[in-house]
Amino acid sequence: MKLVTGIIQPHRLDDVKSALEAAGVRGMTVSEASGYGRQKGHTEVYRGAEYTVDLVPKIRIEVLVDDEDANAVTDVIVKAAQTGKIGDGKVWTASVEDVARVRTGERGEQAL
């Protein structure tokens, strides 16, 4: 099993969600995140005082999938989240040892 995690631009969330649903993904976790990569934040001005804001708002989207689906899900997220501008985000995949469904107690692939 794999955990695919995508950090994306907030305004791409709807498109990514729709694309994942269309690709047959049945569940996902979405959370607000903040951070920066190569784009390095932005500046804000309050009464003439300038502040550098390093951490810009992002969305973290997490999907648990079978090993064989991980590649395809990554592609779907990348395609749907891409704007071509700096700050589009990253997607990575990590191995997951075990999963349990809380309602039934099922384990492993049964619980996906």
Place this chain on the structure above:
Amino acid sequence: MDALNTGNTAWMLTSASLVLLMTPGLAFFYGGMVRSKSVLNIMMMSFGAMGVVGIIYVLWGYSMSFGSDIAGIFGNPADFFGLKGMDDNANALFSFEDSGVPAYVWVAFQATFAIITVALISGSIPERVKFGSWMVFVAAWVTFVYFPMAHMVWGGGLLTKGPSTPLDFAGGTVVHINAGVAGLILALIIGKRKGFGKEPMRPHNLPFVMLGAALLWFGWFGFNAGSAGAANDQAGLAWITTTVATAAAMVGWLATEKIRDGHATSLGAASGIVAGLVAITPAAGFVSPVGSIFIGLIAGVVCALAVGLKYKLGYDDSLDVVGVHLVGGLWGTLSVGFFATADDLWEGSKAGLFYGGGLTQLATQAIIAIAAIAFSAVVTAIIGYIIKATMGWRVSEEVEVGGIDLAVHGESAYENISSGRIVSEVK
């Protein structure tokens, strides 16, 4: 003395209520500009001023402002202590312009001015001051600075005796210069917030700031139009000049920001509103609507530039009491010397420079401004240093960093995730 005038009385009661609303409005204006860990504390500084001054004003405040003159500095506190004798036939009606308003109503109106003036000062020292020290300062400052200043300018005291009668319609000197100077002196005595100039100290809730500015603008109609003392043409003029100057100041501030920083900001709009309200306060009933456009526009530009001074000079006037109230109040007070439309707007006053009155009124306005700065600075410094030496002003560094709301008030304004459990519902 005229008989009771119910129309004027109704307007003055309304005005008093409007001005009272300004202080909670100020609490929101200031509350949005501090960091989220300090929002309750700064709001409590305004509400605390309402508590202390509300009591003191009826005990000796009114009497010290408008009682019989002592040395030209303050009124006799014994004259109307606890408002005694105010319902006697001789004192029952306030005699200002024969408006037929009960003296009680005039007391109510004036009390609200004292409350907001002290509350204004809190903007220069938020996020670092012991609440008890602030409450003691409120009582001392209103007694030894505000009431004497009100007496000197409005109560027939020393400052009414310049080359001509000084014009301060609704408190440019008594309220804004006075509070602005006190804010500067306290910021210098108390010192900077930990991390000032190094850590970001962004406003945590700009919608609060906008809400506060809106409430201030609304309440300011009582402040300025109510200062006519009656429901009359001067009140109408003051309403218009208050609105027009404020609109112009907002535009002036936003234009300054757009040119200097590239963005017209919401904080700039809210700040420009307050700068315009401050600047038109001393002039509201004395200038033409077109004159008020210039007063406002210049106030917006000048105050927008002045708020940067604290970074250049290195004092932490956190929410710009100096940049907005002192600078705006000074400009407003001087502007009367340029824009006052005629002689004898108050008996013995002269027309402004642009209306053929020469330099006399401008000189008078400058004299009261300088005298007010000197008086407020010296007495505020004495009070400030006494509190520093006795109770101390500052909370510990640990409290300041960890959050003054939680440490001082036992509360926090926001929670991100529900945690903890009920210990007991009711004690």
